[in-house]
Amino acid sequence: MQKRQKLKDALVQFIEKLAPQRGENWGWNTSSDPCKGGWKGVTCYSDLATIKKIVLDELNLTGTLDAASLCSTKALMVLSLNSNNVVGTLPDEISKCSHLTHVYLHGNNFSGSLPGSLSRLSNLKRVDVSDNGFSGGIPDMSRISGLLTFLADNNQLSGLIPKFDFSNLEEFNVSNNNLSGPVPDLGGRFNRTSFLGNPGLCGKPLPNACPPSPPAAKKGSSKKDYFMYSGYALIGIIIVGLVAFKLIKKGKSNSKKNVAKKGSQVTDDKVSSTSSESKVVGGNRSEFSITSAESGRGSSSLVVLSSPMVNELKFEDLLRSPAELLGRGRNGSLYKVTLNEGVTLAVKRIRDWYISRDDFKKRMQRIDQVKHPNVLPVVAFYCSSQEKLLVYEFQANGSLFRLLHDRHHLFLSLSISESQDRQSFDWGSRLAVAAKISAALAYMHQGLQADGIAHGNLKSSNILLSNEMEPLISEYGLADADNQDQSFLAQLDSFHENNSPSGGIISSNNAFKTDTYSFGIILLELLTGNVVQNNGFDLARWVNSAIREEWTVEVFDKALVSEGASEESMVSLLQVALKCIDISSSARPNMREVAGIINTIREHEEISISSDLINLD
Incomplete structure (x- = not known):
């Protein structure tokens, strides 16, 4: 009862600041209930206890938005104040309304900057702040993967247009502001009307091309400086010549040693950072330096994709940097490489992938064009006739595998308060991982x-964890490099579809349905806590057997059961997993369908939790 009263007090404070001259028939008082007392503009969930929407359009509101009071209602999804006269700023506290999916503030008198905290509203789908007086820059909302609408036209916004996932956006308009710089790559999604009225903007689809980048300013130098730098250059040339002579002289013996290294037996493909498997290669050499003979060829140079972190990275920088061997797989190795600038990278070295340089380059560049915040991007790649290197940003928090099966070791490596449960990977976290990975x-x-x-x-x-513990799918699209097990799965799919073993080409559709199968196995891992072996067949067989014997609850991880996780939600996710691992690939849903079902399960779970928080005691 006390929680409910605090909620009503907060909402009354919100409406008093927003609409000081409201009518008597509005409700919005502490003596009535928001869901049952007819509060104007309030829509609740079916439980009649949790507020879902607040829509107060065209009511001549003249006050300010008190986001702190508003966000006391935890499960609010829609806020609409269109066509009023609301003044003041949009406060940072708006991020506390973490369930918001729709924010409509069109046609008011808001001022100040759009808060950077908007980027933390990960569930946002529609944002309309057009026809206001907002100034300053546009927040970076690239991590909001489900954003469909961003309308901010007719304001006073300035600066560059940040990155958006334009391939996902349905509506975008920033016209009539003070924005400057180049228009980002839109992928052909929007025309010039979305950007007109910004004199400082340039590039397609606008008619004015961007000016070429000015040459780097040359520092003024005196004759003394000239001779000093010339002397440095001469010394450098002499040193390089001596080093080159030494390397040529010792080339044969070093080559033999490297060949011997290459013959070493490789083991399992799981990455390990234990001291028995780690190998530090310091100084000016590393295990992938055997390709240095080819590094001077233009066709084999390092290709850096769109990443400011390694904007000027060169292949020689990788060769000179200390490299730590993290693990070896059937077709390659993984290294941790630390550059002089302190930037840490993960370098995947691939062998025996029979793909031409041009095809490899096109494949990597095509994958780079389809970006998602929960997919780890390739920041650079190298291709020669002998081998291929893929460069990623290093993720120090390990993988989902370690989080599930080696949690004690992982949590000891993180800066977590002693009061927190180091062993906890609760149901809500697992469901969130499933939702984000399926959507990605x-x-x-x-x-x-x-x-x-x-x-x-x-x-x-292959699902890594970022610094914020966000799941990141890694090694996307390396099917030809490290997929003997997956190839077997795809051939098995083909067998079931055609009723005969497939020795020929496996259809691309089967490849995508094989991903669905693999995702289903990950769901079983999340639900059972069991380690996957034999491509997941053992785990799938055990789960199906338990269900046939009506022991469904027995398959769930005991840690989830003991925490009181929702059995209904776990069973629902288990049913999704079973659809994904159907023995017939044609019977499996596609990942878009899977993501939709999981998102529905998650929304239902969050609503239940929110109701518990704000319901009567």
């Missing part, structure tokens, strides 16, 4: 369907 995979499938590029090797050890 669905997005990549949709963007790369025409190219036939599936993931090809999806497993929990």
Whole structure:
């Protein structure tokens, strides 16, 4: 009862600041209930206890928006104040309304900057702040993967247009502001009307081209400086000559040693950072320096994709940097490389991938064009006739595999308060991981369907964790490099579809449905806490057997059961997993359907939790 009263007090404070001259028939008082007392503009969920929408359009509101009071209603999804006269700023506290999906503030008198905290509203789908007096820059909302609408036209916004996922946006308009700089790559999605009225903007689809980048300013130098730098250059040339002479002299013996190294037996493909498997290669050499003979060829140079972190990275920088061997797989190795600037990278070295340089380059560049915040991007790549290197940003928090099966070791490596449960990977966190990974995979499938590029090797050890513990799908599209197990799965799919073993080409559709199967196994990992073996067949067989014997609850991780996780939600997710691992690939749903079902399960779970928080005691 006390929680309910605090909620009503906060909402009354919100409306008093927003509409000081409201009518008597509005409700919005502490003596009535928001869901049952007819409060104007309030829509509740079916439980009649939780507020879902607040829509107060065209009511001549003249006050300010008190976001702190508003966000006391935890499950609010829609806020609409269109066509009023609301003044003041949009406060940072708006991020506390973490469930918001729709924010409509069109046609008011808001001023000040759009808060950077908007980027933390990860569930946002529609944002309309047009026809106001907002100034300053546009927040970076690139991590909001589900954003469909961003309208901010007719304001006073300035600066550059930040990155947006334009391939996902349905509506975008920033016209009539003070924005400057180049228009980002829109992928042909929007025309010039979305950007007109910004004299400082340039580039397609606007008619005015961007001016060429000015040459780097040359520092003025005196004769003394000239001779000093010339002397440095001469010394450098002499040193390089001596080093080159030494390397040529010792080339044969070093070559033999490297060949011997290459013959070493490789083991399992799971990454390990234990001291028995780690190998530090310091100084000016590393295990992938055997390609240095080819590094001078223009066709084999390092290709840096769109990443400011390694904007000027060169292949020689990788060769000179200390490299730590993290693990070896059937077709390559993984290294941790630390550059002089303190930037840490992960370098995947691939062998025996029989793909031409041009095809490899096109494949990597195509994957780079389809970006999702929960997919780890390739920041650079190298291709020669002998081998290929893929460069990623290093993720220090490990993988989902470690989080599930080696949690004690992982949490000891993180800066977590002693009061927190180091062993906890609760149901809400697991469901969030499932939702984000399924959405990311669905997005990549949709963007790369025409190219036939599936993931090809999806497993929990290939889902890494960012600094914010966000799941990141890694090694997308390396199906030909590290997919012997997955190839077997795809051939098995083909067998079931055609009732005969497939020794020929496996269809691209099967490749995507194989990803669906692999995702289903990850769901079983999340639900059972069991380690996957034998491509997941053992785990799938055990789960199906338990269900046939009506022991469904017995398959769930005991840690989830003991925490009181929702059995209804767990069973629902288990049913999704079983659809994904159907023995017939044609019977499996596509990842877009899977993501939709999981998102529905998650929304239902969040609503239940929110109701518990704000319901009567």
